[in-house]
Amino acid sequence: MTKPNAHLDKGEAPADLDVIALDKAELGGAAQVKDAKAVTLDTGAASDASGSGTSKPPPPPQPAALRVLRTVGRVAAEQWFLIGLGVAIGLAAAVPNLGRSGGWIAAEYSIKIPATVLIFIISGIGLKTKALLGAVADAWVHVRVQAISLVVLPAVGYGIAVGLRAGGFNRYLADGFIVMAAMPTTVSTNVVFTQRAGGNEPAALVNAVIGNIIGIFITPLWLTLFLNVKGQAPYAKVLIELSYTVIAPLILGQILQYVFPRAVAWIKAKINTADVSSLCILLLVWSTFCSTFADPKSKAGARDAFSIVGLDIAFFATACVVSYLIAWPPVGARGRRLLRSNKADAVAIIICGSTKTVALGVPLITVLYGRTDFAGLLATPLIIYHALQILLGGATLTPLRRWRQLSAKAR
Numbered sequence: 001m002t003k004p005n006a007h008l009d010k011g012e013a014p015a016d017l018d019v020i021a022l023d024k025a026e027l028g029g030a031a032q033v034k035d036a037k038a039v040t041l042d043t044g045a046a047s048d049a050s051g052s053g054t055s056k057p058p059p060p061p062q063p064a065a066l067r068v069l070r071t072v073g074r075v076a077a078e079q080w081f082l083i084g085l086g087v088a089i090g091l092a093a094a095v096p097n098l099g100r101s102g103g104w105i106a107a108e109y110s111i112k113i114p115a116t117v118l119i120f121i122i123s124g125i126g127l128k129t130k131a132l133l134g135a136v137a138d139a140w141v142h143v144r145v146q147a148i149s150l151v152v153l154p155a156v157g158y159g160i161a162v163g164l165r166a167g168g169f170n171r172y173l174a175d176g177f178i179v180m181a182a183m184p185t186t187v188s189t190n191v192v193f194t195q196r197a198g199g200n201e202p203a204a205l206v207n208a209v210i211g212n213i214i215g216i217f218i219t220p221l222w223l224t225l226f227l228n229v230k231g232q233a234p235y236a237k238v239l240i241e242l243s244y245t246v247i248a249p250l251i252l253g254q255i256l257q258y259v260f261p262r263a264v265a266w267i268k269a270k271i272n273t274a275d276v277s278s279l280c281i282l283l284l285v286w287s288t289f290c291s292t293f294a295d296p297k298s299k300a301g302a303r304d305a306f307s308i309v310g311l312d313i314a315f316f317a318t319a320c321v322v323s324y325l326i327a328w329p330p331v332g333a334r335g336r337r338l339l340r341s342n343k344a345d346a347v348a349i350i351i352c353g354s355t356k357t358v359a360l361g362v363p364l365i366t367v368l369y370g371r372t373d374f375a376g377l378l379a380t381p382l383i384i385y386h387a388l389q390i391l392l393g394g395a396t397l398t399p400l401r402r403w404r405q406l407s408a409k410a411r
Helices: 015-050 064-078 080-094 107-126 129-135 139-166 171-181 188-196 201-226 235-259 261-270 273-293 302-327 332-338 343-353 358-369 375-410
Strands: none
Touching: 064 080, 080 273, 080 375, 107 235, 107 261, 107 273, 107 358, 139 171, 139 201, 139 302, 139 343, 171 201, 171 302, 171 358, 171 375, 188 201, 188 343, 188 375, 201 235, 201 343, 201 358, 235 261, 235 358, 273 358, 273 375, 302 343, 302 375, 343 375, 358 375
């Protein structure tokens, strides 16, 4: 996973730490260059003094196998969270009784509550509430993004689920599309992708923050209204549980950030909080799927998995088209001026509108359905979508950047 701003789909670290790390790396690199030059000069002087200025032969090329291993290692280091999702699900399938609710370690108490609380304490520490003040100026952008993410797409997901149920598809996997579609937008992917595509990066950041805050309340409401499956906690009970597993830790993180700024800065410098959040998410995924694999009736086949991949791709394409039409409506240049539409905002809206958060999604699924045997099936479309939105979203960056640059050249 990438590590841009506050807490992400997989637990994101603040961007300012990345800048500090980059600055340190650049300074370190500059120092190494100076040292290398000094060594070269000293060696050259010694060679001239001795009269033997023979140069050393270049090192032999690395074996192809070693280059492949290094490439694989680099990719694994960059995408360790996606790999970890697969490992977590595999371990859950191998020993489901270990991490299921009511299992050997009573995961509903030893894993689910502590991991969820820690995720949102870290979110509160990294969340810069002052950035929300900038939302007033771009209110029209944020209204459109949240309408896409939390109103339009949940309706699309509900339609998909109804069609799948009518066709005899696994009910809980079908309902998983409602769960996925009702989630707010993600954080880190939005900010990084918007910046790379030349869009309104501050708007993407603020939208991610707003969406993940109001999504705590709106998403459970949609799921309660749309699903109402057996074993689902009532909305009032969900809000009570969210108050101590999500809202209170989030507020605590904010308090710690402003009361103990130096201590928080030291923790951020010494500990990669993004990785800690990501590990907590992996624990929740593992425990959720342990409960699923422990019940033979809740298992899905390979055919179902391939169907989910295809439907997720179709959902992503639909989300992009809907976001584009709302961000850049076909009403002519004059109409778009009246609607205050510009391409920088449109890029941010398209990217933010088409992504869904797994960082908030998995904890919410845990709170709502953690005591059921089908929670893993409900989470499956979202987890697969998380991987696809990174791959497909990355493929849209070049076309979006070129489209954005057309308006810049026209000026």
